Amino acid sequence: MTVFVIAGRTGNLKLPMTPTVGYLEERFDTFNRMCFDGALPRIPIKLSSARSFIGRLQYRPIRDWRGKVVRHEDFVLRISTRYDLPEAEVEDTLIHEMIHYWIAFNGIRDTSTHGRVFRAKMKEINGKHGRHLTISHKSTPEELDRDQRVTIHYFCVSQLADGRTALTVAASTRIRAIQRTFQWSPSVRSTAWYSSEDPWFNRFPRCRSPKLFPVEPAELAPHLEGASPLR
Numbered sequence: 001m002t003v004f005v006i007a008g009r010t011g012n013l014k015l016p017m018t019p020t021v022g023y024l025e026e027r028f029d030t031f032n033r034m035c036f037d038g039a040l041p042r043i044p045i046k047l048s049s050a051r052s053f054i055g056r057l058q059y060r061p062i063r064d065w066r067g068k069v070v071r072h073e074d075f076v077l078r079i080s081t082r083y084d085l086p087e088a089e090v091e092d093t094l095i096h097e098m099i100h101y102w103i104a105f106n107g108i109r110d111t112s113t114h115g116r117v118f119r120a121k122m123k124e125i126n127g128k129h130g131r132h133l134t135i136s137h138k139s140t141p142e143e144l145d146r147d148q149r150v151t152i153h154y155f156c157v158s159q160l161a162d163g164r165t166a167l168t169v170a171a172s173t174r175i176r177a178i179q180r181t182f183q184w185s186p187s188v189r190s191t192a193w194y195s196s197e198d199p200w201f202n203r204f205p206r207c208r209s210p211k212l213f214p215v216e217p218a219e220l221a222p223h224l225e226g227a228s229p230l231r
């Protein structure tokens, strides 16, 4: 039996997408049921063209006569459409903001913005639902381009049965096992392995299991030129 995982940047086979308000509202309702027992009232979700964030939750503290915050109101959840992110990453961003909302709505006191309560809830959701939420919002393409560490990468370029091209950056000790899985997978038509020190590959996780990250051939091509084929 071949166990075969196909993945976008964070877990499923979805291409970059630009979310709409209707899509985000539907996802909000789904994640509300899945991860928060349906306890979160709907709030306005707005699209933004911000470069500085992917998701952001805004709200207003309501204080009593002593100035103590008694609750939060006027919640607005904004998602930036500046970047074409894979769907799983858009979803993870939405859930991340929903944890902030869950904490503020329930008046829970956390140790910091992404404190103990936030991390515990994040861990629970990642574990239960196979998500890949992180404390820092996922990197924007510009941040990825700034990652210039030079290190050797071993990677596989696969032609998938559905016509797409996929990339797998592998841990050096896992190359053989991953190649064996690809060879027997009906989803993979052909594979070619390379090594390269191009920092562009830093943006991909170093896989220990067979995961495929669909890439645009045109985006990949310039980075294949300096790569050496492995045999």
Ligand SMILES: [Zn+2]
Binding pocket: 096, 100, 114, 135, 137
């Ligand atoms: Zn946050």
